[in-house]
Amino acid sequence: MTKKREFDKDYFLWERFKKGDNKAFFSIYDKFFDTLFNYGLHFSRDKDLIKDCIHDLFLDLYKYREKLSEIDNIRFYLLRSLRRLIHKEKSRKISALRGEQILMQNDIPQMAFEDNLIAIETESENNRVLGEVMKVLSDRQREGLLLKYEQNLSYKEIAYILGISVESARTSVYRALKDLRKALKKKGFSMQVLFIFLRNRNLIL
The missing domain is CATH 1.10.1740.10 (RNA polymerase sigma factor, region 2, helix turn helix motif)
Structure with a gap:
């Protein structure tokens, strides 16, 4: 369709x-x-x-x-x-x-994206590392990735949901991937770790 x-x-x-x-x-x-x-x-x-x-x-x-x-x-x-x-x-x-x-509640409203990643396969070293590096991203970057690669929304739709411009939505996702590459490289991993995760979730990067 x-x-x-x-x-x-x-x-x-x-x-x-x-x-x-x-x-x-x-x-x-x-x-x-x-x-x-x-x-x-x-x-x-x-x-x-x-x-x-x-x-x-x-x-x-x-x-x-x-x-x-x-x-x-x-x-x-x-x-x-x-x-x-x-x-x-x-x-x-x-x-x-x-x-x-x-004070306790202030620690709670953090998005659970990285926790959900780890929960997929807690014994997997790749998922453990990916969960760690996801923490370098801002909440908006994580949400942008979620909307783009899990919900398969367009940048226009992402911009509408987040209340930002289309260009800002595109830039946010691009910078998130760039930051992930840098963080993974520091830990001695390649972007293949991220590709594996996306593939397991039936997503396409």
Whole structure:
């Protein structure tokens, strides 16, 4: 299926949902729940929080469906919306903490990208090293790689989700790969380590 046909399919499915078609609503939910959940894991280890945010997202969509704008890519619209909800919920929880709890919580909101890498195969030396070098990247660089190579989004879509320009999105991903190459080289590893990881995740660099 071409990208244009995918967009057309999303457009008509979204329009049916907006007009009150419950079957279309549940089709969207079933189609994108797993993608949203896996994406949410990169922002929080709290699986219940992620599920609550996804459910809140769909409740809001259903409640305000008649006021929603036209879209031609449901997936990245939902990814952007979930990202905002998770950050909002985490900020709310952090602001409610006091004293020592705040200090402890401040260490939590780090993206779990490198932890997820290591978890794929904890006994693998390559994954261990890759997990370590991922820490040299900023949160935005890690998220850019995630959106580009796991979600297969375009730079335009990445820019929309992150709230930056297309050129900034492209530069962020390029610099992330450059920093990874440099960090891997210092540890005596080549970029093949990264290629292996991407291949194992059925991704293409």
